[in-house]
Amino acid sequence: MLLLLAWRNLFQKKVRFAASAGGVALALSLMLMLDAVFQGVEGQLTAYMDNSGADLFVSQQGVKAMHMAASWLPATLGDQIKKVEGVSAATPLLYLSTTLKSKDKSYAVYLFGIAPDAEMGKPWQVAEGKTVPASGETVLDRNLAANLKLKMGDNLKVLGREFKVAGLSEGTGGLISSMVFIARDDFTQLRNNLPVVSYFLVKVVPGADPQVVAARLQASLSGTTVQTKDEFAAQERKLVKDMGADVLNIVNLIGFGIGLAVVALTTYIAIFTRRAEYGLLKALGARNSHLYRQVLSQVLVSVAIGFGVSLALTILLSFIVPLVSTNLVLAIGWAAVIKVILVSLIIAGIAAVLPVWQLGRLDPALVFKKGGL
Amino acid sequence: MKSPVLEIIKVSKSYGTGPTSVAAVKEVSLEIDAGQIILVMGPSGSGKTTLLLLLGALLRPTEGSIRLNGVEVGELSERRLPAIRLQQIGFIFQDFNLLSALNVLENVALVARLAGLKKEAARTKAQAILGELGLASRLYFLPEKLSGGEKQRVAIARALVNEPALVLADEPTANLDSKIGHEVMHLLKRIAKEQGRSVVIVSHDQRIKDVADRVLWLEDGEFKEIAHMATDPVCQMAVERNKAITGEWEGQTYYFCSKGCRNEFMETPGEFGNLAEVLHHH
Numbered sequence: 001m002l003l004l005l006a007w008r009n010l011f012q013k014k015v016r017f018a019a020s021a022g023g024v025a026l027a028l029s030l031m032l033m034l035d036a037v038f039q040g041v042e043g044q045l046t047a048y049m050d051n052s053g054a055d056l057f058v059s060q061q062g063v064k065a066m067h068m069a070a071s072w073l074p075a076t077l078g079d080q081i082k083k084v085e086g087v088s089a090a091t092p093l094l095y096l097s098t099t100l101k102s103k104d105k106s107y108a109v110y111l112f113g114i115a116p117d118a119e120m121g122k123p124w125q126v127a128e129g130k131t132v133p134a135s136g137e138t139v140l141d142r143n144l145a146a147n148l149k150l151k152m153g154d155n156l157k158v159l160g161r162e163f164k165v166a167g168l169s170e171g172t173g174g175l176i177s178s179m180v181f182i183a184r185d186d187f188t189q190l191r192n193n194l195p196v197v198s199y200f201l202v203k204v205v206p207g208a209d210p211q212v213v214a215a216r217l218q219a220s221l222s223g224t225t226v227q228t229k230d231e232f233a234a235q236e237r238k239l240v241k242d243m244g245a246d247v248l249n250i251v252n253l254i255g256f257g258i259g260l261a262v263v264a265l266t267t268y269i270a271i272f273t274r275r276a277e278y279g280l281l282k283a284l285g286a287r288n289s290h291l292y293r294q295v296l297s298q299v300l301v302s303v304a305i306g307f308g309v310s311l312a313l314t315i316l317l318s319f320i321v322p323l324v325s326t327n328l329v330l331a332i333g334w335a336a337v338i339k340v341i342l343v344s345l346i347i348a349g350i351a352a353v354l355p356v357w358q359l360g361r362l363d364p365a366l367v368f369k370k371g372g373l
Numbered sequence: 374m375k376s377p378v379l380e381i382i383k384v385s386k387s388y389g390t391g392p393t394s395v396a397a398v399k400e401v402s403l404e405i406d407a408g409q410i411i412l413v414m415g416p417s418g419s420g421k422t423t424l425l426l427l428l429g430a431l432l433r434p435t436e437g438s439i440r441l442n443g444v445e446v447g448e449l450s451e452r453r454l455p456a457i458r459l460q461q462i463g464f465i466f467q468d469f470n471l472l473s474a475l476n477v478l479e480n481v482a483l484v485a486r487l488a489g490l491k492k493e494a495a496r497t498k499a500q501a502i503l504g505e506l507g508l509a510s511r512l513y514f515l516p517e518k519l520s521g522g523e524k525q526r527v528a529i530a531r532a533l534v535n536e537p538a539l540v541l542a543d544e545p546t547a548n549l550d551s552k553i554g555h556e557v558m559h560l561l562k563r564i565a566k567e568q569g570r571s572v573v574i575v576s577h578d579q580r581i582k583d584v585a586d587r588v589l590w591l592e593d594g595e596f597k598e599i600a601h602m603a604t605d606p607v608c609q610m611a612v613e614r615n616k617a618i619t620g621e622w623e624g625q626t627y628y629f630c631s632k633g634c635r636n637e638f639m640e641t642p643g644e645f646g647n648l649a650e651v652l653h654h655h
Contacts, residue, residue: 001482001486001487002486002487004475004479005472005474005475005479005483008474008475009474012473276470277472281487282455283429283464284458284459284484284531285458285459285460285487285488286455286459286487287452290487364431365426365431365432367466368422368431
């Protein structure tokens, strides 16, 4: 019955309740959305690893990721790799990070050089044109092409050389960087015909354990780092996390602070304005614990509704954002949701402290003051 | 011999300490039996509210003893006081003090729930009491939709739902018109006489004397004058014993508002069938 009273009191002042739940919703949305953006970026950054078709990635020793990394391996290493037991195929990949310029804007890109007969590492989804570029051609991300105002057959200047747009790929764009593919021979020429590649993409034979094959490769190839696809992707995600940790922490702290301030203030006001009512309940025989439960339930309902709204808002935006922004993807992960739930509970707990203290000290004799509730 | 429901012995209450200390109640003593109605009157600032808070276990006396059904209330720990208030004392306020967010039934059932009754049992009990007080058609109304008299009857129902031994009423008729105030007074009398509850009323309303068994005058924290009331067996009017006209019959003293009533009684005393009640209560 006291919980019913708490519920009714909460909804009786609709504007105050809306301010409380809305404030929490906005604060939590801030946290959820930033997490979703980071999660989306992680997804974009590991898209190539996830879709390349490779089970293992061989890179120069010490190089564990692609983003903000450069790897050099002798092109002849491919033959050695293929001889290792459990290896089905090894595809050389040339790669570097560069920028492409439109009239007034620069776009960071991952430039991949792939052979025409490459088994792995090609664009995995093509909206228009070719999948693998021939010499003098390029296949690039469709959204990037749109940003550069390029269409099929137009020319694109990459590292000082013109390439004809022969294909538009999908799922290869990103907030940080998008993908551009050219022929491996063209890439080698742009690097002054040096007999090197960046990575080898390795496929294991059906039934073989990638971990076991990776260990075997690592043992037989000097000067390399061999990782499974998942390990390679995890390194990439770690890089994003490390780079964004400070921003995430600051925004989380801001969100926490705003949420706490809003809920604490509105709850305090709600309790303060009804202190005569709480005094009455105490006078009638309600224990402090009864009243504390009432406060906690009010705070929890505010925070739970705020959380629900923030989650709904973030989910809604995760659908809307890709429609209006070509490279931004909001991916909502369970870890972020659980984190925000925990933050919500902490907010509720802290926000209840002051009202609980206030009620603990409330004199029930207040009820005999004239003027009523 | 039956012990009194409420016994207060030389109770004092002071606020503050040292030279700035103010004595609100000074060595007040009083015994209240079951079914008795005590009216406490007095000027503003005389200590009436302090006395009510002391009786309601909302304030601890500085000195003296307050016993409710034999339990020394002043010595109970803070943890035990809510249970005493909940089960032994019913409160009625001048401003009704109903919870605006709850309907009539919920306002009453809430107190029963606090006392430990299950939801359905609390609602059934609240419904029964509200029905007895003529509010059966108002169960689901919010307090704002009720008249003053209805609000006070709801407050009375709330005070009674846990069947307390003691009902404390603070100016229960102050916000009511004279007709409704009269109804509330008689309702309190009914509660005392039919249910055997002790009722202490703090009020400025002289009309309440009509239903009171004793009238206490509190001034400067002390009882200055005590009027023992009696009921005229002929016209049922409340009269102060020391100012009333008296008559003896079969070894008992009866109190009358006028000579006419006494004469009528003395001619045919056996016709006044409620003598036992008059004697019992006074």
